Amino acid sequence: MATSALELSDVDAYYGDSHVLQGVTLRLGQGRLLGLLGRNGAGKTTCMNVTVGLLPPRRGGVLVFGEEVARLRPEQIALRGVALVPQGRRVFRSLTVRENLMVAARRPVNGGAAAWTLDTVYAMFPRLEERKAQMAAYLSGGEQQMLAIGRALMSNPRVLLMDEPSEGLAPQIVADVMATIRKLKASGLSIVLVEQNPQLVFEIADDIVILNTGRVAVAAPAAEVAGGAVDLGQHLGVF
Structure with a gap:
C-alpha cells in the first residue's frame, strides 16, 4: 500500500479530564481529499489540533508521509509540510x-x-x-x-487541513472558496476538509470520515456515503 499523506492511528486525546477523541483512526491518501464530518463537539477540530501539535495525544500515533510526528512541537510538524x-x-x-x-x-x-x-x-x-x-x-x-x-x-x-472554511460566508463566497479547494485538490495537494455542510463535502471529497462523540462512526468512500448507504440523520442530525 502506498504511504498515506496523513494517518491518525488509535488516537486518544483529552482536554483536561474530558476524553474528546477515543481511539480515532483515519487515513488521508496522497493527492486525495478527506471530508471530516460530525456534529458540533464530535471532535473534528480536536483532530486538527492533534495533527498540527497543538494538542498532544494521550495515546496513539500521527504519521505524516510515514513519519511519526505525534510528539513533535507545532513548528516541527509545520516543517514537515503540514499547514492549517x-x-x-x-x-x-x-x-x-x-x-x-x-x-x-x-x-x-x-x-x-x-x-x-x-x-x-x-x-x-x-x-x-x-x-x-x-x-x-x-x-x-x-x-x-x-x-x-x-x-x-x-x-x-504537502498536507493542508481546512477547518470550516465556509463558516459565516455568503453563498457566492462559499462557492468561490469551494472552487479554490477543487483547484488545490487538482494540483495534487492532500487535503482534510472539515465542514458543517455535508453536501459541500460530498461534491468534492474522495473519502468521508464521520465522527460521533469522539469516535469514528463511518469511514467510507464519499460516493457511498452520498448515495444513501449511511444514515446521516443518525450521525449528523441531517436528512
Whole structure:
C-alpha cells in the first residue's frame, strides 16, 4: 500500500479530564481529499489540533508521509509540510495582507522550487494583490478567508487541513472558496476538509470520515456515503 499523506492511528486525546477523541483512526491518501464530518463537539477540530501539535495525544500515533510526528512541537510538524487553515480564519489583524503571507513563507520539504509564492498566491486570489498593503483587520470575511488559505499555502505544504472554511460566508463566497479547494485538490495537494455542510463535502471529497462523540462512526468512500448507504440523520442530525 502506498504511504498515506496523513494517518491518525488509535488516537486518544483529552482536554483536561474530558476524553474528546477515543481511539480515532483515519487515513488521508496522497493527492486525495478527506471530508471530516460530525456534529458540533464530535471532535473534528480536536483532530486538527492533534495533527498540527497543538494538542498532544494521550495515546496513539500521527504519521505524516510515514513519519511519526505525534510528539513533535507545532513548528516541527509545520516543517514537515503540514499547514492549517483554522476555524475563524485567525489572520494577523495588525499586519498587512502581504505581511500575513510573508510571515508564513517556507521552502518545500524536498528543497525544490516553491510552488507557492506571493505571485502564485496573488494569481489564485487577485483580490489579495489589490489589498496587499491593507491591514487584515479591514478585510471582509471572504477576503480574510482567502488570506487564511493563502497564508497556509505560502508554507508550501504537502498536507493542508481546512477547518470550516465556509463558516459565516455568503453563498457566492462559499462557492468561490469551494472552487479554490477543487483547484488545490487538482494540483495534487492532500487535503482534510472539515465542514458543517455535508453536501459541500460530498461534491468534492474522495473519502468521508464521520465522527460521533469522539469516535469514528463511518469511514467510507464519499460516493457511498452520498448515495444513501449511511444514515446521516443518525450521525449528523441531517436528512
